[in-house]
Amino acid sequence: MKILIVEDTSKLAKSLADHFTLQGHNADIVGTVKLAEELLSLSHYDIMLLDIMLPDGDGRTFLRSLRLQKISVPIIVMTARSEVSDRVDLLDIGADDYIIKPFDFAELEARCRAVLRRHTGSTQTQLVFGNIALNPLTAELQTPETNHTLRNRELRLLEIFMNAPDILFTKEQLTDRIFNISESISENTIEVYIGRIRKKLIGCDVHIQTMRGIGYKLTQL
């Protein structure tokens, strides 16, 4: 996924970009409307994260002008202003979603996925590995024996594995991406969700392998 981050607080923009890079995405950072316009004209982005208060203009004006130019890149507005005073306007002028600062990376990712799914619709390619197929839009897991509808956390966990098969994820990495940090959970809670997915993968030629003391990876038998 290629992401354009339009944020004038450079440290915040960098930490967002670092996060997306760690997750295997490409992220470009700009701090002004002018630079954002230039980058959008030069390159294609899957999604744009847009701050409202920018040094050379209002993010809302920029958003409105993009929609007037029929530029349909999915946009999630990151606002630090009051939750209630802006949100109605934001959706009306063409934002796909908005998120209030400060936010959890997990929530930002969830919103990005939801927006991308709405944009790509059901034509989005299914994730296939071995003899299982996962449709992130419908949360349906197809196995040779039956179809399962996954809960949100199960879906996100399996999505992580299927996007990077045979890659080892530590418990901590998985916990950070699945759970909200403000929730009081033990890091062992991830095992509950691993167990649930394993049950659904019985009879398939893929399984979640435990690397004792390190983490988990999805492998083909």
Next chain:
Amino acid sequence: MKPSGMRSTDIKTTGRKPVSLRWRLLVPLVVTAIVISALLFFTMRNVTTHAVQATQDALLETAALSILEQTRTIEDDVEVDLPYNIFTMLGATSEDKVYYRIDLDGTFLTGYEDLAPNIIPPQEDRPVFSTTDFRNSKLRQATIHRGFVVRGKIKFVRITIAQTQLFQETIIRDISRSASIIGISFFGFAIFMALLVTTSFLRPIKLLADAVSRRGPNDLRPVKHPTPEELTPLVLSLNGFIARLRTTLRQTETFIAEAAHHIRTPLSLVKSEGQLALSKSTNAHNREHLRNIIQAVDQSSRSASQLLDHAIVLYRTEQSDELRLDLSIVIKSLVENIQPAASLKDINIVSDLDTNSSVFILADRVLVEVALRNMLDNAIKYSQPDQTIHVTLGVVKNMAKISIRDQGRGLEGINQRGLKQRFERGSNVDDVIGSGLGLAIVWEICSALSGTFTLKNNKGDGACAILYLPIC
């Protein structure tokens, strides 16, 4: 704030209530009318009484003088020849009785002996008039005397002639009745004119007040309503106040927005950096510390957000922008927006909204959304993974009923009254981040929108928050 301020409100005053302008005008005018009416009545009555009295006195004097004229000295004696025509004259106008008495040198000669025995006029031929009760009737009497020379000595003939006052009383009664009618008519007319003058006097003030009240809550333009020049200082003061209010509100709005930006941006950076550090850290102790930092940021952020929400609610309550809202659409878009946050916890939100039957309310959309968002936030916060939150919309007795039912831990250790208080929280929620402002905000919005809000435990698990708002 709230003019809502500009809404119709009861003006509370301390101490004695000032007298209204209408009464200030009306009371002096009415008192004046009463005094003038009374003066008119008594003046007419007095003038008439005096006139009638003077007429009767003139008749009695004429009669007494006529008798004196018919009195003469014959040889050694005095002879009185009563002219009976005077009795005809006195009795011509009414049924009044006439009495007389003639004395010579203090000795009763003829007439009624018990009539005015002791009246001695000070001068000759100058009658003395008096009013007295005689034989159960009120009499007006004239007494006159004149000296006659008999055998070289002066002998005084005293003549008293009296008449009852039935005719005078009849005339005075008739005149008094007429005077009363005139007085009451004048009073009625004066009151009517006073009301007319008062209404006419106050009309420009009422028109000005109507023009200001008709304005929408966001209409802070200067008042340009035509008014008499006496009201110009008031209009100028009002416009000055509106200008100051406009500036203050603009500053408040800007301040809230900027405060939010300045509070949230650094928190956002701390949280992002914390999350990055957490994702790169493998040391369990460090991870625990980082989690604590991030949770503290969340706590600060939530408190700041709700304090700002609270400020916005107070501001919007004053400056409300009422629209006709379709609640089913508002709830649907809110649920869609909040669903990703709920999904992160594997919490499902099921909304039972009949999109074909809309429920309309007249309210500020921002206020409604803040209230519903806080109710939903609460339900999500206290729900466990795999639980469901049910959102329903219906109409009960002309009120829209929005209920949000969760399967969480329910309410414990705090009553409805306590939850209305700011910074009050239930005793069973210490492990969940919260500020204790969310429900207080819902209460305040509910009160501003003339609705009701209840929060109770479900029969099974969880709590149910119900908001009733008047439909339009």
